[in-house]
Amino acid sequence: MTNSISTRLAVLGSGPAGYTAAIYAARAGLAPIVIQGIQPGGQLTTTTDVENYPGFRDVIQGPWLMEEMQAQAEHVGTKMVWDHISSVDFSRRPFVLTGDSGTQYHADTVVIATGAQAKWLGLPSEEHMKGRGASACATCDGFFYRGKKVAVIGGGNTAVEEALYLTNHSHDVTLIHRRDSLRAEKILQDRLFANEKIKVVWDSEVVEFVGGGDPETLVGLDIRNKHSGEISRVDCAGAFVAIGHKPATELFQSQLELDDEGYLEVEVGTTRTSIPGVFACGDVMDKIYRQAVTAAGTGCMAALDAEKFLAAEDYQALAAE
Ligand SMILES: Cc1cc2nc3c(=O)[nH]c(=O)nc-3n(C[C@H](O)[C@H](O)[C@H](O)COP(=O)(O)OP(=O)(O)OC[C@H]3O[C@@H](n4cnc5c(N)ncnc54)[C@H](O)[C@@H]3O)c2cc1C
Structure with a gap:
């Protein structure tokens, strides 16, 4: 029954x-x-x-x-x-x-x-670094990284807004986007490009969240350029995944x-x-x-x-x- x-x-x-x-x-x-x-x-x-x-x-x-x-x-x-x-x-x-x-x-x-x-990239190292520097919410966690280098992953409105918001706490914000242009509204893009605290890394995808120290926290992101295949490191203490x-x-x-x-x-x-x-x-x-x-x-x-x-x-x- x-x-x-x-x-x-x-x-x-x-x-x-x-x-x-x-x-x-x-x-x-x-x-x-x-x-x-x-x-x-x-x-x-x-x-x-x-x-x-x-x-x-x-x-x-x-x-x-x-x-x-x-x-x-x-x-x-x-x-x-x-x-x-x-x-x-x-x-x-x-x-x-x-x-x-x-x-x-x-x-x-x-x-x-x-x-x-929140949507995540799905990397095992991202999962491992959640709560240790990987976040999906700048409003929630940005304050914890004041004065430190941070990165934002994405290219839409949310990613640009998160990058702009993070400049309240950090002088060094890197936006990593897998394409050569942003999907965000023009007015947001204008504000982003005018902000000296933000630099954009184009055509690149994150392949690894890199931890270090004891207790372990995020020290950087390894990114791969989609054209050259070259891997390089973006140093950061906080990485904000903003892909929706x-x-x-x-x-x-x-x-x-x-x-x-x-x-x-x-x-x-x-x-x-x-x-x-x-x-x-x-x-x-x-x-x-x-x-x-x-x-x-x-x-x-x-x-x-x-x-x-x-x-x-x-x-x-x-x-x-
Ligand atoms: C890692 C992390 C850190 C955060 N930090 C902060 C912070 O510091 N400050 C802050 O203000 N916000 C923070 N947030 C955001 C905040 O958690 C959310 O905005 C808030 O929890 C949303 O509340 P909600 O009740 O709408 O939904 P949720 O918290 O998402 O709860 C949804 C509920 O619905 C239930 N549910 C889903 N489908 C069904 C179903 N079919 N049947 C029955 N139940 C169902 C789930 O079991 C869950 O209980 C954070 C979010 C995350 C992920």
Whole structure:
């Protein structure tokens, strides 16, 4: 027999967006469930030092912050479920979500907070140097490399923005791009080329993240020129891979409106998706800021939007009696 759970509000995802939505929804009396997915706590569980989440003077640890958010959500009345949703049916109410466990979740409203994952180059040495100098977020980690040489890999808007941002901390930023021209908007390119702290290495791809010292940290990148095949070293303490992100939206493709990069579309200034009763928050609908605090902020908005939606429905049902 299929296991079945009914709820006023199901939150998909357990990053800062999902847990914050749950805290607000629980405190509004909605007794939400959070379906945590295969990465309970979300992206911040893959990092160590977090210095920019408000409220903490000292450096805190990403996994610790997420444990605290989970504990707070549970404390105010959220039920955690360890499951991964493999299909959704938003064509009828209550909405039906089916988990890998076989459980069916029937939800009056759904908050989608499934996040986005940074794309990486896929080199074993890159994997090894994550947390030791390899990063995919200059806003998050740039500050740790102040006064040091850094590199950015990529050629689109994000790469150029990350390079420009890093000049706040470093006088020596190298942008490494595998082509001979950038894809970034012209205005960003103009700012990049005008900035004396940034140099661009064209037609080159990274073949190795090079570590050194004890404890081991990044000391440079080995790059190969695509025409000559020559390998050379770019010295750097931090290397920022900026080749894009992939929002976790495959599940929703035929049911909700997505933009051309696969992010969930929401009505401007709200978290309302194209289906009434389904809300989206965090990195899955935000390709610009992608920060824990902005994810938490939109998580709050999604819970408040869902609460208002349900209250309006309850009122209509009462009025019709
Ligand atoms: C290495 C690293 C360091 C970072 N450092 C900082 C920092 O210092 N400061 C900062 O502000 N930001 C930082 N960020 C960015 C920050 O982590 C993200 O902006 C934030 O986590 C986004 O939150 P979210 O809730 O939208 O999604 P995520 O944190 O991505 O969480 C997504 C959740 O959705 C779940 N999920 C996905 N698919 C399904 C499914 N089908 N069914 C059920 N659940 C599902 C996952 O299990 C996960 O729990 C960092 C990111 C990384 C990768």
